[in-house]
Ligand SMILES: Nc1ncnc2c1ncn2[C@@H]1O[C@H](COP(=O)(O)OP(=O)(O)O)[C@@H](O)[C@H]1O
């Protein structure tokens with residue numbers, strides 16, 4: 001077991017150490033066409049086009065990280081990414097955290113309503129329910145200037161649009177260009193915009209070296225009109241064709257068109273990889289924690305390790321796993337550019353270890369006290385009793401429970417999307433961000449999760465039967 | 474052989490043993506009787522160090538058992554037979570018997586197997602050597618548990634209600650084995666509610682009540698001429714007096 005673990009770690013480290021001085025790391029949240037979106041397995045868009053020019057100028061290789069919009073600033077601040085480009089509007093608040101380049105594009109914040117809505121001008125939105133993307137310019141602007149508006153803050157603006165479709169809100173406020181990409185025939189945009197803001201890219205405060213190069217490149221691209229042509233180009237390949245909305249067409253678009261199944265495959269690979277590594281790390285940590293506690297309770301040895309284990313299990317079980325993942329990613333691995341899947345495996349492994357520790361503890365305490373006493377009364381010591389009498393019996397309860405823990409892990413990995421891991425849930429998100437249709441990607445990955453967990457449950461059942469047979473032989 | 478002096482044991486605030494004094498000589502068969510909950514099991518468990526006494530003295534063959542680590546080895550010389558047998562469920566009868574002597578390197582595996590077969594043979598259990606505990610009867614289980622203790626060559630064996638969990642028709646096979654062992658000179662302390670067995674088998678009987686020993690006399694004296702009032706009412710309650 002330990003050997004396998006070491007090998008996995010080495011492979012991870014090798015792949016993660018490839019991050020070097022020759023790379024220029026950009027963080028974004030793809031799903032904001034025409035600025036950044038997925039096409040044929042790659043992140044493309046206006047921001048990416050500009051970023052490539054910057055990388056070219058610096059003679060570096062561009063690496064793009066797809067993470068949550070509201071994490072981009074902290075990514076850049078902590079130096080995990082060299083810069084952020086995600087159609088980020090300039091605000092004074094943000095400018096206190098990071099340095100902005102000159103603006104490369106302007107965007108109007110516009111109001112989208114359903115066709116039959118009674119909202120016709122900006123005054124009408126007072127007292128209405130409006131969906132925005134959390135932390136976006138629209139969010140900040142409405143909060144400040146329209147106190148009567150009831151805001152629904154969605155993690156993604158796509159969800160905001162969905163709210164409008166479902167009549168859960170009266171309007172959506174968002175950037176103009178992406179809005180034109182995704183409104184349907186049943187929606188309209190108010191004539192006057194709410195506010196105009198300008199997009200800039202962000203770098204860590206004081207990184208003038210990079211900032212100057214970026215400003216230089218942006219200036220040139222603006223002057224030559226190239227940025228405008230980027231925008232036209234990326235608006236042009238919008239595939240949101242609502243005229244052929246048959247079921248087959250929707251499935252086709254969700255899975256096949258533009259190689260979209262690749263996201264699912266990539267997601268599936270990462271989900272399974274993280275779950276497998278995490279359960280191995282979890283078993284390793286959990287065993288140490290459980291054993292040191294049991295040793296301490298029975299022999300008074302390993303006092304320190306017992307204390308650490310107790311604290312570990314208490315903290316992990318007492319805090320949300322999303323929080324643990326973010327702490328490990330943003331706090332512990334703050335400065336290092338470590339492979340994100342490795343961070344996921346590690347975070348989920350540490351999380352799982354606490355639960356595995358409890359599984360092992362429960363497995364051990366499920367064994368009748370009389371078994372211990374018989375062992376002791378025959379002159380055996382704690383370790384002999386544990387190894388020869390208790391553990392071989394406890395393992396029959398522990399193994400199936402570990403299988404269940406693995407099933408839990410497979411499902412839990414979905415929160416890996418928070419730090420940008422492309423696992424199954426994120427994969428469906430990516431597809432939906434292109435098709436503007438959540439239904440099929442979500443159903444598809446739900447089915448995949450179900451198949452995996454059903455298969456694993458079956459496996460555990462068989463294992464349980466086998467173990468019982470051994471016992472009753 | 475065994476000398477217990479003013480032994481006390483509490484569970485939390487509950488005083489269970491309130492000062493036990495008892496001496497057992499080699500070859501004696503001592504029965505312990507008394508109402509349930511009076512501390513009989515706790516006393517046996519203290520002697521075997523399954524419970525740690527709070528105070529008092531526990532001398533075994535001149536060694537103080539409460540004297541730290543030096544007694545680890547002595548424990549194997551005090552055998553214990555439990556009401557619930559406590560055979561190792563995942564091991565066969567044979568493996569149950571040889572586990573401890575092999576692990577403690579008292580004898581080689583081959584020798585242990587040979588000895589186990591020999592002991593099982595003496596009581597007609599050679600056929601079940603490779604069976605698992607759940608495949609054999611309660612009487613067989615308890616006899617295997619006794620053999621498992623015997624192979625350690627203990628100086629004394631403690632029996633805690635060895636027949637209480639058995640169907641009536643199986644009690645005989647266990648008590649017969651105990652008589653056989655006694656004949657070979659084993660020292661024993663037996664807690665039991667089988668008054669007829671205690672009466673006919675034990676050389677000496679101790680009446681425990683409320684955490685102390687209230688009467689300690691020959692088996693005949695206890696049953697035919699009890700002096701303590703609590704003992705009298707105990708015996709009359711169970712129709713033995
Ligand atoms: N581990 C324990 N924790 C708390 N109380 C106990 C424990 N073991 C025994 N007792 C209590 O001590 C008393 C004596 O128990 P025990 O020695 O088993 O009695 P007996 O064997 O004479 O029936 C009982 O009241 C019982 O509830």
Ligand SMILES: [Mg+2]
Pocket residue numbers: 513514515634
């Ligand atoms: Mg008892």
